[in-house]
Amino acid sequence: MASTSIAIAYDCLYPFTTGGGERQYRGFAEALVDEGRRVDYLTARQWDDQSPAATERFRVVPVTGRLNLHDADGVRRTPAALAFAWGLFRALVRRRRAYDAVIVSGLPVLNVFAARAALAGSGTKIVVDYLEVWGRRQWIEYAGRMTGGLAWMLQRLAIAVTPIATCHSQLTARRLRSEGLRSEPLVSPGLIDAGPATDRVSPAARPPYVVYAGRHIPDKRVESLPAAVESARKRVPDLRLVILGNGPSTPAVAQATHGRDWITMPGFVSEDRLHELMGEAACLVNPSRREGYGLVVVEASAYGTPVVLVADEGNAATELITADTNGFVASSADADDLADAIVRAVEGGLPLRARTREWYEDAVRTRTITRTVGNILTALDRAHPDSSRGTVDDRKETAA
Structure with a gap:
């Protein structure tokens, strides 16, 4: 032009x-x-x-x-x-x-x-x-x-x-x-x-944790995460949850975390801390009902961190997920459905993290x-x- x-x-x-x-x-x-x-x-x-x-x-x-x-x-x-x-x-x-x-x-x-x-x-x-x-x-x-x-x-x-x-x-x-x-x-x-976030894929931190990163608004359904991770803990007893960000729904999210000492809510964190948390998470979970693209899938995949999303008619981010390659899509935001996808991502371990990183390396050339x-x-x-x-x-x- x-x-x-x-x-x-x-x-x-x-x-x-x-x-x-x-x-x-x-x-x-x-x-x-x-x-x-x-x-x-x-x-x-x-x-x-x-x-x-x-x-x-x-x-x-x-x-x-x-x-x-x-x-x-x-x-x-x-x-x-x-x-x-x-x-x-x-x-x-x-x-x-x-x-x-x-x-x-x-x-x-x-x-x-x-x-x-x-x-x-x-x-x-x-x-x-x-x-x-x-x-x-x-x-x-x-x-x-x-x-x-x-x-x-x-x-x-x-x-x-x-x-x-x-x-x-x-x-x-x-x-x-x-x-x-x-x-x-x-x-x-x-x-x-952006280019690669890291040169190699590392194992997830021990004990393992699930991370959410983003705004707290009703469409994100962040308050559904405590119950889902609690259900996942029946199969992964030491699993923890880290909820980043804040927003209008933060009071409801905080109420849902009450009495669960395996959950932390640090709010917004520094870039360095964000990179650390994303890179060491067993998986990133975003239960949003709507996304126009899903940049968080790409950002997590750069670290080899698989992503769990929820199927919904307004969630375009699911187009970026290939099951058992860079994450999983839960059939609903129901605690047990979401927990099943989380457990699969956590138990996928280093092989799944390596496949997730391979997905990113292809995407960073073509997408x-x-x-x-x-x-x-x-x-x-x-x-x-x-x-x-x-x-x-x-x-x-x-x-x-």
């Missing part, structure tokens, strides 16, 4: 916030820079003092001030989504001919309408990246009948007007088609953006974020084969 300037629009920026989407879009920005593109990252302000622009390989452009993105239950707040969409619209109107392409996250969905309206008639190509796509029932469960129903209708409309759609699982691709996408979605090969970005550039090339804006001369700050 001949273009030289691309914008990425998402309301969070890693490492100021630490979810999978943040890491993905940062990876996009860095991979695009590696491809010789100038990149602006349009986001909400998440820092108190000096802008991170001077330390980044890409330019960080705050289009709004700091936003309170989630309510006490971990649900995205509508006022924050509206504020970011309005800020994005204004920023893109001011620079409507500055970019050859804009990659906009479809979450929140208002971003799509902001980009389409601001760039109408400009010739700038728009790629909408869908981290997840939900059906009407899931939206209502997440945000209530009125807000959830409206969000579902807006999602359908956004999908209908999406020119180029990208996603990261076959599950999301199927949902895009069923919700009205008029073109074929571009399904990425993967989102791996990379670099390949995904390359596919996006190819799609833009096909959609826009003869047009280039050349260099971007006006790169003034567009902070709100």
Whole structure:
């Protein structure tokens, strides 16, 4: 593709916030820079003092001030989504001919309408990246009948007007088609953006422990883990549980751990400690009911640590698991079902850990974020084969 300037629009920026989407879009920005593109990252302000622009390989452009993105239950707040969409619209109107392409996250969905309206008639190509796509029932469960129903209708409309759609699982691709996408979605090969975490696979720590790493929100079902590991302890008596992270569901998780002295909840830990805990765990367990990709599977596999997930219609991470190769998928989050998968992972021992690492070594060659970005550039090339804006001369700050 001949273009030289691309914008990425998402309301969070890693490492100021630490979810999978943040890491993905940062990876996009860095991979695009590696491809010789100038990149602006349009986001909400998440820092108190000096802008991170001077330390980044890409330019960080705050289009709004700091936003309170989630309510006490971990649900995205509508006022924050509206504020970011309005800020994005204004920023893109001011620079409507500055970019050859804009990659906009479809979450929140208002971003799509902001980009389409601001760039109408400009010739700038728009790629909408869908981290997840939900059906009407899931939206209502997440945000209530009125807000959830409206969000579902807006999602359908956004999908209908999406020119180029990208996603990261076959599950999301199927949902895009069923919700009205008029073109074929571009399904990425993967989102791996790091090399091997270790040179060799080590045995799990003794006594063995299961680890959970992530936010504590209702969809993650973290509170189901104590009962599941307690059931697993009938066959692995010295098994322990380490629950990392925190969030709105932490009180419920803490209540579920009461009286079980084989459980620790250290909250968020340092990077060094996280690497140690991930690398020495007998397995990583994520009982989430929904995942758009499942980066945690890749991260654990880098250490040779097998992963246990739960089968669910909204859990795309299960696409990354090959049974008895890099983990297992439990049939449900019921304690006994989850315990059975955990025991199989623990008893798999060093041979399973070696197979898990082999899975990762193949994935790190074939399922990379670099390949995904390359596919996006190819799609833009096909959609826009003869047009280039050349260099971007006006790169003034567009902070709100």
